[in-house]
Amino acid sequence: MAESSENPGTFYVSTPIYYVNDVPHIGHAYTTIIADALARFQKLRGKEIFFLTGTDEHGQKIEKAAAEKGLTPIELADKVVGRILDLWKDLNIEYDFFIRTTMDFHERGVQQLFQRLLDKGDIYKGTYKGWYCVSEENFLADDIPLEPDGTKVCPDCGRKAGVVSEESYFFRLSAYQQPLLDYYAANPSFVRPPSRMNEVSSFVRQGLKDLSITRTTVKWGIPVPGDPKHTIYVWFDALNNYLTGIGYGWKAELCGKFWPADIHLIGKDILRFHAVFWPAFLMAGGFPLPKCVFGHGWWLKDEAKMSKSKGNVLDPYQILNAFGPDALRYFLLREVPIGLDGNFSHEGFVNRVNSDLANDFGNLVQRTLTMIRSYFGGTIGECGAEAEEDAKLRAEFGTLKERVFTLYDEYAINKALEEIWAYLNAVNKYLAGREPWKIAKDPAQRPRLARILCQAAAAIRGISYLLYPVMPTTADKVWDFLGEKKLLYCVRYQDLAFEGFKPTQEIKEPHPLFPRVALKDFLGEDPPRIETAKAQPKAAPAPQKETHMDQISYEEFMKMDFKVAKILKAERVAGANKLLKLEIDLGTEKRQMVAGVAETYASEDLLGKSLIVIANLKPAMIRGVESQAMLLAAVSPDGKAIIPFFDREVAPGTKVK
Ligand code: MSP
Helix, strand or coil: CCCCCCCCCEEEEEEEEEECCCCCCHHHHHHHHHHHHHHHHHHHCCCEEEEEEEEECCCHHHHHHHHHCCCCHHHHHHHHHHHHHHHHHHCCCCCCEEEECCCHHHHHHHHHHHHHHHHHCCEEEEEEEEEEECCCCEECCCCCCCCCCCCCECCCCCCECEEEEEEEEEECHHHHHHHHHHHHHHCCCCEECHHHHHHHHHHHHCCCCCEECEECCCCCCCEECCEEEEEECHHHHHHCHHHHCCCCCCCHHHHHHHCCCCEEEEEHHHHHHHHHHHHHHHHHHCCCCCCCEEEECCEEECCEECCCCCCCCCCHHHHHHHHCHHHHHHHHHHHCCCCCCEEECHHHHHHHHHHHHHHHHHHHHHHHHHHHHHHHCCCCCCCCCCCHHHHHHHHHHHHHHHHHHHHHHCCCHHHHHHHHHHHHHHHHHHHHHHCHHHHCCCHHHHHHHHHHHHHHHHHHHHHHHHHCCCCHHHHHHHHHHHCCCCCCCCCCHHHCCHHHCCCCCCCCCCCCCCCCCCHHHHHCCCCCCCCCCCCCCCCCCCCCCCCCCCCCCHHHHHCCCEEEEEEEEEEECCCCCCCEEEEEECCCCEEEEEECCCCCCCHHHHCCCEEEEECCCCCEEECCEEECCEECCEECCCCCEECCCCCCCCCCCCECC
8 A cells, every 4th residue: 555644554564483392592582673673663654563473382393392391282382482471571572463373263264274275276185205304394305315324414403304204285386386486576575685585586496396284293283174183284384373363264354454464574594484385375375475574694602503502592681681671672683784694792792782872872861961950950941043063963863864764664774773873973972062061151151052952852852763663661761851742652753853852841860771781790700780580499598607898988888878768659570579660759859779579578568668778879770670779678598688667757868877
């Protein structure tokens, strides 16, 4: 449908559905983060979004993994799904539907699609004999040579394949060789990036054989309609999620509205399934094809593919706990174009985050807003006329906005971020060159000072909207500091303008957006205040040792700003048993903090209570929430926190010494 300002249209984006044999790692998070960023961008464009993700739960791989763990396949699936849902929540992934291939509407939908192709003659019964890799759930190509011991090794995972010989239903893939080639020729951007289109078309040109799409040896799968000793091949089952997940077979109007998908995001390893088999199934079923299959690169660790056996799998929580979701989202999307492989190094991560986020962006926000508060009490008010340099900053935002839209539209997210950073640095230069802190000393220059700070705040606001797809949590914080109205999607990108910032807006006290974390802290030599993501095995409580602490001077003690805080709100931190998020009143300001007291206190026990906090401890990210103070509590031998409360009323903010 053509875009118009009245109806910008729809946008349907999907991730692969993840296997449930193991917990997700950074590679899985990557695809989902890309999809989330694209969905959020299109949402701010005003499009109606459908963002589908989910899990691939049938097949021999899952059957085997469950048996090894002493679980039934569905028990294993339920456990892993819980972990995946937690991770998506902690990464701030805003999907519309999470499909599980064990959901009954999906199973029915797959059977209907199977039947449709059977009725048409595109599925027929025969006998299959060949080499099959359980780990990849894939048949080996005929040209793979035999090993000296007479077996074959899977070229994708290096594991031994087994011989399968059984009655099977086949999909007439050979009949779709020419239609696929014609389709690729007519739609060169169906597979992206272009290098992957070449890969796919040369594979298809070599010839396509019919595909066995059922098993009699696998019990954990969807039964073939009318012939239940066969189960449907896990890839036929899984690929159809893209239709059943938007209502095929159960909600026709949804399906009609969103199909064909705008983009299937996948890793390059599963390109053939999505760019050859899937379009052939769809052609056979008489469905239009998705507009784009985008094969992204891999995240490698130490230049190697992550795998459990190599011990190089990156746990997203190691980063999430220390830095929160946006630093990880930013790094993965900024570091490499999404078509290429990236090599993850902790050092590279920490450097990029400290330099781009803490220094360039975090400091700009902190400095600008603090100046507005201290020079203007929070509201700039009347500004002096726009000088040439001010107009330049404004005009540059207009062109930046257009370039960034185009780049997001073309899935060039890393380039969009590069452009935003170039502008951000220009804003930093603008401020450094104008030296508002000097101008502030001269009362006659107040209108000029107001103009400079207004331009900087307007630029920050504009940048925050452009960054929103990649860093939604941060954008939300900036909007809060700026006193933006919290109608999240009210500022459509079309309406985003530099002038959208009004000097009458009341600026709230900013808090550091990205606390700097040193590499050694991150890697654990001297662990920062981080709550571990998942429960650690519990050791018996250690007998309390007499600990000898160094003496400190009175001056050193006085550096610590202990204050009385009154608890205004308390709620549990999702997914963390020990943590409560508290909103506290410190007399002159309110703050939020995270405290490890949930094992001893329920939220309602704490409401209205006053306690002691240290108010000038550096903020820390705990489970993705910024903690802006720390409370004092005794720690009992079994590790529980016991808070000393006051025995009479004390005003919030009262100094404790
Ligand atoms: N279940 C199939 C997909 C079926 S879609 C109809 C599957 N699942 S998977 O869990 O093994 O992988 C899901 C996605 O994660 C794939 O796109 C894969 O490329 C991606 N990644 C797994 N490891 C990765 C990296 N190290 N880096 C980037 N992405 C990687 O395949």
